[in-house]
Amino acid sequence: MTSVELLHWARGPGLQISVAIFVLGMVFRVAQNYFIGRDKNLAEPRGTQFGPGMQTIVRRSFFHPGMNYRGYFTLIAGYAFHLGFLITLFFFSQHIDLFRGILGFGWPALPASVIELSAVVGIAGLVAVMVHRIFDPVRRFLSDFQDYFTWLVTLLPLATGYMLIHRIGLPFTEMLALHILSFELLLVVAPFTKLSHMVTIFTSRWYNGAIAGYKGVQS
Amino acid sequence: MAELSEFPIEVHEAASAPASTQNVVPLLHEIRHALTKLLQSDESTTIDLLSIPMTDADLQALEEALGNGEIDTTITALGTSRIRETRYPGVWLIEHYNVADSLMAKFIEVTRLPEILKADPRDIDAGLQRLSEQLSNNEPDETD
Amino acid sequence: MPKDLTLGEHLRRQGISRRGFLKFCAATASMMAMPPGMIPVVAAALEKARRPSVVYLSFQECTGCLESLTRSHSPSVEGLIFDAISLDYQHTLQACAGHFAEHIREEIIKQHPGEYLVLVDGSIPLKDGGQYSTIAGMTNLAILEETAAHAAAVISIGTCASFGGIPKAHPNPTGAVPVTDIVKNKPVINVPGCPPIPTVITGVLAHYLTFGTIPELDDFGRPLAFYGDTIHDRCYRRPFYDQGKFAKTFDDEGARKGWCLFELGCKGPTTYNACATTKWNQGTSFPIESGHPCLGCSEPDFWDAGSFYEALSAPAADVSKWAGAAIAAGAVAGAGIGLKSMRKRKEAAQAHDPVTVDDLKT
Known part of the structure; x- marks a missing residue:
């Protein structure tokens, strides 16, 4: 297979297959969670469920005192990586072209210099948490293959994208193919690993908020 | 039928010229280096300007930076060629045009005298024969 | 024209002087993208060719x-x-x-x-x-x-x-x-x-x-x-790509200012050819200089590589249909398996045999 064929496959069938697996897997997870249902709560409700559930989804994305019990390092590196990754993914002009191609609509992009920064912050955050994971004895003990694998799968799209823009390593055609393929790997792996939190975090947050709302307390 | 001139055509000038490729200053440094080499070891250097990505504005900036020197000459062979010495002696700007007057090659030569200006022995020989023929044809006229 | 003549002899017979020949060699070397130091070598070889x-x-x-x-x-x-x-x-x-x-x-x-x-x-x-x-x-x-x-x-x-x-x-x-x-x-x-x-x-x-x-x-x-180089490598609009300045349509401000055509489908980054330096029509211009994205025509299968007017980063095939089908399939499978688990749990609860005091006596 030549580099041209590889790129063509990545932009066509590869994207179709990986997006289909991602969407199918994620919808399956959420639907399954929903239809399994919960045991009927026999206690008398002291509040509503839906509103508090939604509120919790939003509120838990922000920092609140008490989150620093794991130390500021995890907090800062975690936020840095997630923000860097999401800004790069959703606000880089050429990525918006991809979303427009799939969703049928787009949104304004951020300037290239901002994306440059967000990508570097994202990569730095990922590297930092991995260094921490390896050198902290407790974390190292608790880590298994999936932790390292999902880290690599998350890093690859950022790293190949950065190398593509800065022309490091391979020629553009090969690098673009690798970049797209690495993202497709992330899509395929996500529903079956802990990376599924990118969707299921919202369902679990909603349930947390809803349970608390039912009890009439703030989650 | 409507004449072409009747069609309403609006012409918008481009808001700005293509960006500079920033290649002019490095080129001038290369020329300075070549001049040092010419002085020290009598070694000539040729730079192919068409192989370097430059906008028209860049080329103009380069020509302005080099300026005009004492020699500006034209060769007529397979179209014209313009050979100019710049204000820096030993730095020549060479442009080859074809018969249709479009530019085919553009060089900077850093040398004492561009090779192409020198007469070639085979051409000299052909010229000598032509001159001799002409003289021998003319001789009877003069003795008349 | 006799075929046993060398090219040098052939050109001299046509009355082309040494200067003309040298000029021909210089232009040929330039055309072949050779370093100018090779011009004397080209001249010596063509003379005898x-x-x-x-x-x-x-x-x-x-x-x-x-x-x-x-x-x-x-x-x-x-x-x-x-x-x-x-x-x-x-x-x-x-x-x-x-x-x-x-x-x-x-x-x-x-x-x-x-x-x-x-x-x-x-x-x-x-x-x-x-x-x-x-x-x-x-x-x-x-x-x-x-x-x-x-x-x-x-x-x-x-x-x-x-x-x-x-x-x-x-x-x-x-x-x-x-x-x-x-x-x-x-x-x-x-x-x-x-x-x-x-x-x-x-x-x-x-x-x-x-x-x-x-x-x-x-x-x-x-x-x-x-x-040896891509169109993108040698493109005079490359600085705009690096700055992230793109024309979004053929008549927007970016297009008028000569910004990068990547998002209009330019295949320059993946296309190896000499258009950006050699140019077309006696050196007049090349497609990007005329405001049109590169089609990538010197690459294998360029005709099947998605739309000419879709960015390289956009899908080259219909992904939406697949995604839509996946949503439906995922929802059905998730609901099915979820409901099955729920039923299993209920059945387990129903089949549950309460332990009585009599059971404990034996």
């Missing part, structure tokens, strides 16, 4: 490549390259036709085995015995096999001959293949482009004339001297 016989075969093609080549044939340096070869067979250009024309091709094979050059324009159909394109009752395949068998080298002119091109595009009704699928035991140089740049064609010929060898080729058999 002998004019090779050339057979130009046209198969499944549109004659655009030949147009490209002949339109550049102003009385210029490129024209001199054509004086430097003996184009003996080209069925669009030659005066004779029918058996006479085919006879010439057969004679060249007999008289100059191992010396003549074969230029091929167009792809070769293989389906149904190759009957979709025949010349004088012979299939393209038979003609190519017969002619290439005794050639010194084969040069594929254009994307069809190099990679199959438009005839090979999906669904490839004639089973078209490129020259390299058929000619295996001879050097083949690919000069793709739709059409190729005329000076690139003549540059490759000049290289062969000068050195008698095949130039250095890339993985796709293209001469590195012309196909």
Whole structure:
């Protein structure tokens, strides 16, 4: 297979297959969670469920005192990586072209210099948490293959994208193919690993908020 | 039928010229280096300007930076060629045009005298024969 | 014109002076993208070069490549390259036709085995015995096999001959293949482009004339001297790409300011060709300079690589339909398995046999 064929496959069938697996897997997870249902709560409700559930989804994305019990390092590196990754993914002009191609609509992009920064912050955050994971004895003990694998799968799209823009390593055609393929790997792996939190975090947050709302307390 | 001139055509000038490729200053440094080499070891250097990505504005900036020197000459062979010495002696700007007057090659030569200006022995020989023929044809006229 | 003359002698006979010859060599070296230090070497080699016989075969093609080549044939340096070869067979250009024309091709094979050059324009159909394109009752395949068998080298002119091109595009009704699928035991140089740049064609010929060898080729058999950089590498709009300034439509502010055309579908970053430096129409411009994205015509399968007007980062196929189907399938499967688990749990609860005091007594 030549580099041209590889790129063509990545932009066509590869994207179709990986997006289909991602969407199918994620919808399956959420639907399954929903239809399994919960045991009927026999206690008398002291509040509503839906509103508090939604509120919790939003509120838990922000920092609140008490989150620093794991130390500021995890907090800062975690936020840095997630923000860097999401800004790069959703606000880089050429990525918006991809979303427009799939969703049928787009949104304004951020300037290239901002994306440059967000990508570097994202990569730095990922590297930092991995260094921490390896050198902290407790974390190292608790880590298994999936932790390292999902880290690599998350890093690859950022790293190949950065190398593509800065022309490091391979020629553009090969690098673009690798970049797209690495993202497709992330899509395929996500529903079956802990990376599924990118969707299921919202369902679990909603349930947390809803349970608390039912009890009439703030989650 | 409507004449072409009747069609309403609006012409918008481009808001700005293509960006500079920033290649002019490095080129001038290369020329300075070549001049040092010419002085020290009598070694000539040729730079192919068409192989370097430059906008028209860049080329103009380069020509302005080099300026005009004492020699500006034209060769007529397979179209014209313009050979100019710049204000820096030993730095020549060479442009080859074809018969249709479009530019085919553009060089900077850093040398004492561009090779192409020198007469070639085979051409000299052909010229000598032509001159001799002409003289021998003319001789009877003069003795008349 | 006698064929045993060297090129130097031939040009002198035409009254071209040494200065003219040196100028020709300088322009040729520049055209071949050689370092200028090579000009004396080119001059010495061309002086002694002998004019090779050339057979130009046209198969499944549109004659655009030949147009490209002949339109550049102003009385210029490129024209001199054509004086430097003996184009003996080209069925669009030659005066004779029918058996006479085919006879010439057969004679060249007999008289100059191992010396003549074969230029091929167009792809070769293989389906149904190759009957979709025949010349004088012979299939393209038979003609190519017969002619290439005794050639010194084969040069594929254009994307069809190099990679199959438009005839090979999906669904490839004639089973078209490129020259390299058929000619295996001879050097083949690919000069793709739709059409190729005329000076690139003549540059490759000049290289062969000068050195008698095949130039250095890339993985796709293209001469590195012309196909070594991408359009993007040499594009004057590259700074805008690096700054992230893109034209979004053909008439927006970005388009007027000459910003990068990547998002309008420019394939410059993945396309290896010399357009950005050699340019077209006697050096006037190249597509991007005229405000149009690069189509990527010198790359394999460019016709099937998604829309010309979709960015390289956009999908090249319909992903939405797949995603929609996946949502439905995921929801059904998730609901099914979720409900099944729920029922199982209920059944377990119902089947649960309460422990009584009597059970404990025994």
